[in-house]
Amino acid sequence: MIDFVQLVVSGLATGAIYALVAIGFALLWQTSNAVNFAQGEFVMLPAFVVLALIKAFDLPLWLAAAIALVVAVVIMGGLFKRAIVDAILPQGAMTLAIATIGLAVAMKNGVRAGYSAEAHPFPALFPVEPIRILGVGFSLADIGALVLAGVAIGGLSLFLAHTLAGRQMQAAAQNRDAALSLGIDVDRMALYTFGINAALATVAALLVTPSYLAKFDMGESLGLYAFYAAIIGGFNRVLGALWGGLIVGVLSNLAGAYLSASYKDGFVLALLIVVILFRPEGLFGSSEERKV
Amino acid sequence: MNIVRIATVALAFATLASAPSFGQQTVRLTNVCELSGPGTTAGTLWRNGVNLAIKEINAQGGILGRKIEITTVDTQTKPDVAKSLAEKMLDEKPYVMLGPVFSGSVKVNMVVAEQAGIPQFMGGEAADLTLQGNPFLFRTAFSQATGMPKVAAWIANGLKAKTIALVWINNDFGKGGRDAVKRELAARGVNVVADISTEPAAADYAAAVVRAKQSGADALFAYLTEEESARLLIELRKQGYDKPIVGETTIMGQKVIELAGGAAEGVRGHVGLTVDAPVPLIQAFAKRYLDEYKSASDHNGMKGYTAVYFVKAVTEKLGKFDPKAFAAAMKGLKLSAKDHPGILMDVSFDDKGDIDRESFLVEVKNGKQTVIEVLPPLGKK
DSSP states (O other), X not given: OHHXXXXXHXXXXXXXXXXXXXXXXXXXXXXXOOOOTTHHHHHHHHHHHHHHHHHHHOOOHHHHHHHHHHHHIIIIIIIIIIIIIHHHGGGOHHHHHHHHHHHHHHHHHHHHHHTOSSOBOOOOSSOOOEEEETTEEEEHHHHHHHHHHHHHHHXXXXXXXXXXXXXXXXXXXXXXXXXXXXXXXXXXXXXXXXXXXXXXXXXXXXXXXXXXXXXXXXXXXXXXXXXXXXXXXXXXXXXXXXXXXXXXXHHHHHHHHHTOGGGHHHHHHHHHHHHHHHOTTOSSOOOOOOOO | OHHHHHHHHHHHHHHHHHSTTSSOOEEEEEEEEOOSSTTHHHHHHHHHHHHHHHHHHHHTTOBTTBEEEEEEEEOTTOHHHHHHHHHHHHTTOOSEEEOOOSHHHHHHHHHHHHHHTOOEEEOOOOGGGGGSOOTTEEESSOOHHHHHHHHHHIIIIISOOSEEEEEEESSHHHHXXXXXXXXXXXXXXOEEEEEEEEOTTOOOOHHHHHHHHHHXXXXXXXXXXXXXXXXXXXXXXXXXXXXXXXEESGGGOHHHHHHHGXXXXXXXXXXXXXXXXXXXXXXXXXXXXXXXXXXXXXXXXHHHXXXXXXXXXXXXXXXXXXXXXXXXXXXXXXXXXTTOGGGOSOEEEOTTSOEEOOEEEEEEETTEEEEEEEEOOGGGO
């Protein structure tokens, strides 16, 4: 039982990181009909920006992370939207999806050639040592990851629900034409969304890299798991992506422990297939009608 | 007329003399190793070791007066790429092929080198590589069949563990190691109570660690490649694993210590090569490597470095560049570090291409390997 609780907590921590990335998938899809297959690389890049800043200027982690956050919002938010999404999306969502696959390859190889192909240690945001609560040992890093991811997601929810910009973003996501007729600057709202996605990816980078190590291809499995999470939870709802991330994190941990570590990926893929077959809109998503 | 002739001949000699091939012949080596993918760490250190040795040898005049030329290519840690690259590189008729480091890649491209009749020094440790009768294949590190008995004996007699949890990587390297250590542990009465396979390039080891903890084993034996070893150690630390962590070579490697940081403290096991060995030649190598690359070498750097010096030593012994004679001369060869300092330690090769030399029991303390005991070569036991 103790092991089960540890597995669930550890899975929730990993799942919360998947959720941060999966929410990015959902946000971009809702506001721009864009599927960004470079989401995993959007996590990898801030990790290397942090490392480079620490190495070059001997900055403390918090300052390097803050600068990386700004850099990510500008490059992976603003620049990505203006230079890639706005330019390619008129050609169709599929064209953009393929372009983001190319972007992912370019980002990986850029970091590999420009920084290093090797794995690098990454400073931990939270202490690695475990603590015992009611006789059960928990990792402080896991608890810290859960709390920080919860704060990031909670902050996003509050922003969306209780600020004018947040409501305008929701309106733009729900009905672009109606939002336009109400005078909402839909393009600006979309830009905000891309910025938020970049910020969430940076938070995910800070949480996951101490365990995964900083490497140019570290985003591959992370992006894939987040994509599964977004589909399982519901691609068109932020809440769905959140639950999808947590479900994937916990179930893959349980499958790894009670079935076999080799079947972890297979178990998540099987779940993905079942969801697509029986509830294609995702466990928490809603059906959408589209003109074709 | 004579003046014109003399001037023409002089010009011809001058042109020839200025060409790099005149009076400065080269010997071509090829290095097929892992510079991207899961084997990046091992392959990069191997390549660095190779390049450092070549730099030193060329600075001293090369081999039999010829400078070494090296072409390095990246297998991407994919066996199919390793094979096609070997085919491509061997078309250029190198004198010797170096690499790969990963056993899975060696397994498929060693056939190509054998068919071409080119000697191959590789970094793979899977036991079956040298059991296939390939006369051109030579190790730079112990086979698992050599290393595992040593570590199993220490687990049973030194650590006095009765039960053990195995965590291994599901590739040729990991499977070979797991089979070898399981057999050796069973022979010494140590019971494997958890047999946990993990996937190459896996990032999350939470489930594997929980399974190891559930098993209640006296100790954990880990056999994974470098990055995976570091991630496992970090997860073990996160979950507060408090039993002894034991391994063979990789998990105590310098790169793993660098990646895992404090999580590597206290890990113990057997290593065939370590830059922290109490051997002056190795310590001098470690310093040169650090000066050259600004990072520490591990056993892979030493494997690559010694591979090139093996080529030099054997060629100088032969007195000629003849790949087939080279392979024949390797059988039963004994080399002394006193005569050939670049090989770092006295070594011997058997008729299968397996290597034998002293090895070490180590513990990670303060971010370094600390040698607990020096073990003699198997041939001296």
